[in-house]
Amino acid sequence: MADPTTLPSAQTAAGRWSLRVLALGYLGALLFVPVAYVLVKTFGHGIGRVIDSITTPAAIHAFQLTLELAAIAVPLNTVFGIAMALALVRGRFPGKGILNALIDLPFAISPVVIGLALLLVYGRGGWLDGLPFQVLFSLPGMALATIFVCLPFVVREVAPVLREVGDESEQAAATLGASRWQAFWRVTLPSIRWGVAYGVVLSVARAIGEFGAVSIVSGNIAGRTQTLTLLVQERYNNFDKAGAYAASTLLALIALSTLLSMTITRRREP
Amino acid sequence: MLGLGVGTLWLSVIVLLPLAAVVTRAFDGGVSAFLDAATSRQAIDALVLTLVVSLLVTAVNAVMGTVIAWVLVRDRFPGKVVLNALIDLPFALPTVVAGVTLVLLYPDVAYTRAGIALALAFVTLPFVVRSVQPVLMELDREVEDAAASLGARPSQILRRIVLPTLAPAIVSGAALGFARAVGEFGSVVIIGANIPFHSQVASVYIFSQVESGNTNGAAAVAVVLLTISVLILIGIRALGGTRDDG
Numbered sequence A: 001m002a003d004p005t006t007l008p009s010a011q012t013a014a015g016r017w018s019l020r021v022l023a024l025g026y027l028g029a030l031l032f033v034p035v036a037y038v039l040v041k042t043f044g045h046g047i048g049r050v051i052d053s054i055t056t057p058a059a060i061h062a063f064q065l066t067l068e069l070a071a072i073a074v075p076l077n078t079v080f081g082i083a084m085a086l087a088l089v090r091g092r093f094p095g096k097g098i099l100n101a102l103i104d105l106p107f108a109i110s111p112v113v114i115g116l117a118l119l120l121v122y123g124r125g126g127w128l129d130g131l132p133f134q135v136l137f138s139l140p141g142m143a144l145a146t147i148f149v150c151l152p153f154v155v156r157e158v159a160p161v162l163r164e165v166g167d168e169s170e171q172a173a174a175t176l177g178a179s180r181w182q183a184f185w186r187v188t189l190p191s192i193r194w195g196v197a198y199g200v201v202l203s204v205a206r207a208i209g210e211f212g213a214v215s216i217v218s219g220n221i222a223g224r225t226q227t228l229t230l231l232v233q234e235r236y237n238n239f240d241k242a243g244a245y246a247a248s249t250l251l252a253l254i255a256l257s258t259l260l261s262m263t264i265t266r267r268r269e270p
Numbered sequence B: 001m002l003g004l005g006v007g008t009l010w011l012s013v014i015v016l017l018p019l020a021a022v023v024t025r026a027f028d029g030g031v032s033a034f035l036d037a038a039t040s041r042q043a044i045d046a047l048v049l050t051l052v053v054s055l056l057v058t059a060v061n062a063v064m065g066t067v068i069a070w071v072l073v074r075d076r077f078p079g080k081v082v083l084n085a086l087i088d089l090p091f092a093l094p095t096v097v098a099g100v101t102l103v104l105l106y107p108d109v110a111y112t113r114a115g116i117a118l119a120l121a122f123v124t125l126p127f128v129v130r131s132v133q134p135v136l137m138e139l140d141r142e143v144e145d146a147a148a149s150l151g152a153r154p155s156q157i158l159r160r161i162v163l164p165t166l167a168p169a170i171v172s173g174a175a176l177g178f179a180r181a182v183g184e185f186g187s188v189v190i191i192g193a194n195i196p197f198h199s200q201v202a203s204v205y206i207f208s209q210v211e212s213g214n215t216n217g218a219a220a221v222a223v224v225l226l227t228i229s230v231l232i233l234i235g236i237r238a239l240g241g242t243r244d245d246g
Helices: A013-043 A047-054 A057-090 A096-103 A111-122 A139-149 A152-165 A168-175 A180-209 A212-218 A228-237 A241-268 B002-026 B030-038 B041-074 B080-086 B095-105 B113-138 B141-149 B154-183 B186-191 B202-211 B215-239
Strands: none
Touching (some): A013 A241, A013 B041, A013 B095, A013 B113, A047 A057, A047 A241, A057 A139, A057 A152, A057 A180, A057 A228, A057 A241, A057 B002, A096 A152, A096 B215, A111 A139, A111 A212, A111 B154, A111 B202, A139 A180, A152 A180, A168 A180, A180 A228, A180 A241, A180 B095, A212 A228, A212 B202, A228 A241, A228 B095, A228 B186, A241 B095, B002 B030, B002 B215, B041 B080, B041 B113, B041 B154, B041 B215, B113 B154, B113 B186, B141 B154, B154 B215, B186 B202, B202 B215
16 A cells, blocks of 8 residues: 555556556547547548538638527526526525526437427418518528527536625625626626636537537528538538548537636636 | 516517417317327337337446446546547437448448337437446445445445445436436437338338328327427436536
8 A cells, every 4th residue: 555545445456457448448448549530531632622521611601600609698698697696696586496497408308309390380271470571581580599509508607606705895896886787797706717618618619519409490492591510411421431531620629629628717717 | 687688578479389389289089089199009008118219228228338437437448538429429419420330330220110129229329328437437436345344345346335325417317317218319220210100100100100290199299299309308417417507
């Protein structure tokens, strides 16, 4: 026993090795080797082919549309998330438990059900059919789907941080004559900023990756309502495997940079 | 509270109104029409397949997730920090890409039930790891050391001390993973599993019904999935996995 404080008591050396091999083997076979293989396979034909494949007009449009949807959904959900987290942590009102449970719904619902739900509200004969602008098969419908799927992230990341920091500094600010708005901007927001950042990163990743709901409400029209994930599926189904791998790699690189920002924001948390 | 009012309105318009539309459509023709649509042979087949494969995958990932969390917390080896960050990859990676990735390396699983299981295992991998890991970090090692010094064998310590402490975290992580598995769509579609009566899961069934214009049939099965989601969320709350304000 070289270092008794770090050696787990419920584990022998042999046990530790077998658990390590088991865990790494499972992760490798399921996660790391497949993802690494896609990257290798994509760049196997040279980086020029990859760049050609992700700079076709359809691909560029899909990329822009994907970013546009995230740029609409994430700021709206961030404002909602901060307001809702403040209400849930600081407020006392009837029905708080139910409201709190309802916020988690988008995490547990199939994206296809979300797409169907929007179709039934905004489609022909739906409750909100006949709005002055087109919702389905165009940007508003896809934005609604994206907002739906990433709605809970900021609330869920900010609420625990708010609970952790307490409201003493805010009360002190109020005693010193700060208005509620000033207290929010100068005291509350700075103290929850890493929680907000983490929630935003998760929301962006979820928004960019959304497929099922957007697939139903968009109509998947190339060059018009096709996002990056829809492009991957179309290329894959049309046996343009190399094209599908290239677009997948672009998305995988976005995912890896998401993980990097998650690691950075998590480390900064108090 | 202005924030609460606006927030509740936002939640209602974005989430609750559309879900109410699904429930309304499912019961458009009365309860019997709903039951007929939800229990058509193809719908039942899809629902059973979804639940069986999801349960199986959830069980495997409950065990493997706990093992992975254990290795991440208790073991030490070079590259652990990177490994820890990469666990979240299935959360960050679009599910369509997960599907493409898996079929490329394992071409034989295309169009099969094994392919569905593989895809679901991939997308639900982080849930148990991420729910067990913090509990394991908090776990007081002195209790284990005391048990060991009193002559308890490693297997006894694991069974009597470690696992009971981790159990709530394992169950709530597994439940969230199960909810995710039941609704998964993107990766399963790419795997190509959409043969009715063989490899068609519930989400793919709903999609195919929407495509063929049968929104009533789609809504009926969607209500079944919604019910499962709500029951899981209630179960997790009852377990005390989440606090009332977060």
